Amino acid sequence: MANLTTKYLGLTLKNPIIVGSSELTNHADKNKEWADAGAGAIILKSLFEEQILMDIDAERVNNMSGTFDHIENYLGFYLKKHSVDQYIQLIKNTKSSVSIPVIASINCFDNAEWVSFAKNVEQAGADALEVNLFVMPADFDKDGRTLEENYLRIVKELLNVVKIPVAIKLSSYFSGLANFMLELSKTGIKGITLFNKFYSPAVDIEHEKIVAAPIFSKAEDNANTLRWMSILSGKVTCDLSASTGVHSAKEVISNLLVGATTTQMVSAIYEKGASHITETVHALEQWMDEKKYASIEEYRGKLNQKNIKNPMMLERAQFMKYFSDSGK
Numbered sequence: 130m131a132n133l134t135t136k137y138l139g140l141t142l143k144n145p146i147i148v149g150s151s152e153l154t155n156h157a158d159k160n161k162e163w164a165d166a167g168a169g170a171i172i173l174k175s176l177f178e179e180q181i182l183m184d185i186d187a188e189r190v191n192n193m194s195g196t197f198d199h200i201e202n203y204l205g206f207y208l209k210k211h212s213v214d215q216y217i218q219l220i221k222n223t224k225s226s227v228s229i230p231v232i233a234s235i236n237c238f239d240n241a242e243w244v245s246f247a248k249n250v251e252q253a254g255a256d257a258l259e260v261n262l263f264v265m266p267a268d269f270d271k272d273g274r275t276l277e278e279n280y281l282r283i284v285k286e287l288l289n290v291v292k293i294p295v296a297i298k299l300s301s302y303f304s305g306l307a308n309f310m311l312e313l314s315k316t317g318i319k320g321i322t323l324f325n326k327f328y329s330p331a332v333d334i335e336h337e338k339i340v341a342a343p344i345f346s347k348a349e350d351n352a353n354t355l356r357w358m359s360i361l362s363g364k365v366t367c368d369l370s371a372s373t374g375v376h377s378a379k380e381v382i383s384n385l386l387v388g389a390t391t392t393q394m395v396s397a398i399y400e401k402g403a404s405h406i407t408e409t410v411h412a413l414e415q416w417m418d419e420k421k422y423a424s425i426e427e428y429r430g431k432l433n434q435k436n437i438k439n440p441m442m443l444e445r446a447q448f449m450k451y452f453s454d455s456g457k
């Protein structure tokens with residue numbers, strides 16, 4: 130029978146299927162359910178820098194009249210501490226409920242409020258930390274390199290604070306994506322998660338207002354991750370984890386073939402429940418047995434850009450334009 134173990138961030142996982150950061154992983158009991166169903170690891174829901182700041186601001190608004198500076202400071206401190214304490218408890222409770230690796234998650238856009246939290250996360254016993262780092266590149270006064278330097282600065286400060294392995298979860302909103310990922314991989318981080326899926330806007334044309342777009346992905350949404358996984362995996366010096374659109378063993382296997390170390394699943398588990406983890410692990414095992422692969426290392430990266438006959442397949446994004454031009 131095939132051996133599904135994989136090394137990720139220096140940790141040994143019994144298989145490469147991780148339950149990704151979301152409300153699915155916000156409670157120790159649920160995390161035990163995912164572990165019992167066969168997940169290789171769990172990434173806890175994020176502690177949001179933004180959320181903490183918004184909590185503080187909401188209290189400020191509610192207490193506008195007659196508020197004194199020291200009360201504001203106290204409330205800010207209390208709310209921040211409360212969120213952090215709950216999160217620390219989530220790590221501890223999950224660690225005592227499961228035997229698979231538990232990866233904590235912090236969601237941030239700056240380094241002001243959260244870098245010190247990272248130490249608490251480490252002390253609570255998390256096996257690793259995934260940092261979901263995103264600055265919306267919507268500031269007309271900031272060029273791409275300035276934004277990239279901000280990311281690098283945050284990562285550097287974080288690595289000075291914690292000793293546990295760190296993975297950075299990113300979007301694909303970088304103009305020099307390949308170059309930046311390579312630079313980032315050399316900072317001392319152990320992994321990059323490709324890619325985060327955003328809470329996105331849609332337009333309700335009936336009521337003419339901005340609303341939230343559907344939050345769950347489809348398997349087709351994995352294409353962008355797959356492309357970049359293949360381009361980057363033979364080059365960057367850290368592990369890569371696939372996120373967005375991993376819905377079944379087909380996407381798990383595809384991402385391993387293009388060089389992923391692990392794959393993260395969220396939407397599919399929301400839609401199908403814990404048994405889907407068991408089924409996906411089983412289908413992966415079955416595929417490996419049929420192909421006579423004894424371990425993942427025998428085929429991981431077989432289809433990364435360095436190993437395929439026609440590497441331009443991955444970069445020829447404008448083929449539609451090419452064909453329509455040539456057909457004129």
Ligand SMILES: Cc1cc2nc3c(=O)[nH]c(=O)nc-3n(C[C@H](O)[C@H](O)[C@H](O)COP(=O)(O)O)c2cc1C
Pocket residue numbers: 149150151152174175176234236261298324325326344345346347372373374375393394395396397
């Ligand atoms: C309801 C929901 C909550 C999420 N919460 C977080 C979060 O707290 N932190 C984070 O890094 N990603 C969060 N995500 C993003 C997921 O981790 C994942 O990157 C995204 O859903 C794409 O994976 P999927 O296609 O398997 O759903 C959330 C996604 C959903 C649907």
